[in-house]
Amino acid sequence: MNVTIRKQQEDGSNIFLSRLMGIIRKPRSQLSVDQPFFNRIERVTAGNYGEVWFRTAGCQWDKRGGCTMCNYGTSPSPSTGAMVESVKQALAAFDQPISELMVSPSGSMLDPVEVPQEARSRIYSLIAAFPTSKVLLETRSEWITEEHLLELCASQPIGRQLAVEIGLESIDPWIRRFCINKGGSIADFVRAAKLAHQHGVEVYANVCLGTAFLSPLEAIEDAVVTVIWALKNGADHAVVFPLHVKPYTLLDTLYQRDAYAPPSLWSLVEVLRRIEPELHSKVEIAWYRSYYDTDTKIHRSPDTCPVCREDVLSQLDQFRANQSTQTITTLSDYACVCHGRWSDSLAANTDGLAKRVEAEYYRLGAEFGLDEWLATDGIGLIDAIRSRSRGIIVA
Ligand code: SF4
Ligand SMILES: [Zn+2]
Structure with a gap:
């Protein structure tokens, strides 16, 4: 194994996906300075959930290719x-x-490069003065340190519940590396969750539904095992995100070539149905609607069909607000032609995942000028992809 591959494995990244994402993102324009923030309200079990996004230079991981x-x-x-x-x-x-108030930059609130110390400290003061029962911050796990937790806890009024939201995405290290390019490690999620709990800070694990290269059934299974694992290994809550197709992403590149479709909302319902009812109060759903204010930010969203769409979305709103097993049962039993079609589609035969990913890497490599790299430096990476078929996962 060459040094580059070994180094890439240490930080969980994937040099092929990082380079590919770099090329895909190249024509992307920067965010408009005219929109310095965005906020919205959703109804959740605790009342109103308010989310604030504010503009920063962006996620450091994104600058290295990103997810x-x-x-x-x-x-x-x-x-x-x-x-x-x-x-x-x-x-x-x-x-x-x-x-419940969530404040999030374009990546990690606790990353001192993205949100410098002085900015974070002044933002904490604003949050402390804002009337709310719970404050959530989104961050990559590696930024959850003793120092950052002490600073956060000291900044907020006594008795206020604090929480960190971490993008776990998948519990499968192979999927994290070869399909998501998540970087970091699952062990670091466990470390961060343990440390957060020592400071009385709750942990939310964000979970993807509809990761690149996975079939609809594989995506459902991956989300279900990830939610259950997360709740048993340090997360107080798991949040399932059905993925949207956003421009300048690998998902969009695959979508434009008919090699990807966002998950059906029925898949989201199926994930919830497969999770034992005792856990439902800890499982949330997010972004099953598109909250984007412009089509330029989104190319395709999770959906059902025009006949049942509004009904299904409003029942998902209900689940967001009540996390009740009854709502999941009602949705699972919902009769629509598209529900039956979705169910039949899960039985579609697909190649093994490793074989599919390898074939896509070669196809994407040829299209984006990375074929030579794959044939030389990328040999170790391809071998690591194949490890899944051999039952020995190298990730
Ligand atoms: S998902 Fe999070 S870590 Fe990954 S590129 Fe986006 S902001 Fe960065
Ligand atoms: Zn329908």
């Missing part, structure tokens, strides 16, 4: 004052009481 489904965007680095002002305006723009 195959994500396009949070990049931007000229706003000043500390501008970031703080964005959050201030976003908080002031809420016109209803907020029970």
Whole structure:
């Protein structure tokens, strides 16, 4: 195994996907400075969930290629004052009481390069003065450190519940590396969750439904095992995200070539149905609707059919608000032609996953000028992909 491959394995990244994503992202424009923040409200079991996104230079992992489904965007680095002002305006723009407040940059709130120390500390002060019962921050697990947790806890009023939301995505290390390019490790998720709990901070695990290269059935199975594993290994809550097709992502490249479709909302219902009812109160769903204000940010979203779409979405809203097993049962039993068609489609025969991924890598390599790399430096990577078929997973 060459040094590059070994180094890539250490940080969980995949040099092929990182390079490919770099090429796919190249024509991407930077986020408009005219939209420094975005906020929205959803109904959840605790009341109103308010989410604030504020513009930063972007996720550092994205700059190294990033995850195959994500396009949070990049931007000229706003000043500390501008970031703080964005959050201030976003908080002031809420016109209803907020029970749970999520504040998120374009990546990781605890990453000191993305959100410098002074900005974070001033944003914490704004959050501390905002009336709410719970505060959630989104971050990659590697930024969850003793120092960052102490700072967060000290900044907020006593008795306020704090939480960190981590993109676990999949519990399968092979899928994380060869299909998502997640970087980091599952062991680091466990470490971060343990440390967060020592400080009384709750942990949310974000879970993908509809990862690149997976068949609809594989995607369902991957989401289900990930949710269950996460709840048994440090997460207080698991959040299932059915993936949208965003421009300048690998998902979009595959979608444009008919090699990917976003998951059906019936797959989301199926994930919930397969999770034991005792866990439902800990399982949330997110982004089953598109909240994007412009078509340029989204090419295709999870869906059903025009006949049942609004009904299904409003029942998913109900599940978001009540996390009740009864709502899942109602949705699972929902009669629509598209529900039957979706069910039949799960039985479709597909090649083994490793074989499929290898074939796609060669096809994408040829299309994006990475074929030579695959044939030389990439041999170790291809061998690691094949390890799945041999039952020895090298990831
Ligand atoms: S999913 Fe998170 S870690 Fe991955 S590129 Fe997007 S913001 Fe960065
Ligand atoms: Zn339908």
